Amino acid sequence: MPAKLPNYFVANSLPSPATLMAYRRPLTPTQMVIISALWLALVLWILFGGARLNGPTLLTLLLSGVIVFYPIVKSWRQRQR
Numbered sequence: 001m002p003a004k005l006p007n008y009f010v011a012n013s014l015p016s017p018a019t020l021m022a023y024r025r026p027l028t029p030t031q032m033v034i035i036s037a038l039w040l041a042l043v044l045w046i047l048f049g050g051a052r053l054n055g056p057t058l059l060t061l062l063l064s065g066v067i068v069f070y071p072i073v074k075s076w077r078q079r080q081r
Contacts, residue, residue: 026075039068
C-alpha cells in the first residue's frame with residue numbers, strides 16, 4: 001500500500017502562497033551578504049558596462065533593488081526580535 005501523502009501534495013488542496021511564505025525561515029547573515037554582493041556586482045556591471053542611463057534603466061535598477069532588499073530587510077528585522 002503506498003504511503004499517504006501530506007495534504008499539500010494533493011492537487012485540490014494546495015496551500016496558498018501566503019501559507020507557504022509563513023513557514024519560510026529568515027535568511028542567514030551570510031545569505032544576506034551574498035545576495036547583496038551579487039546584486040551590487042550586477043548593478044555595477046550595468047552602470048560601468050556602457051549601458052545608457054535613461055529612465056527605463058534607472059527604473060529597472062531601482063525596482064530590482066526593492067525586489068532584492070525587501071526580503072533581506074524583512075529577514076534582518078525578524079532576526080532582531
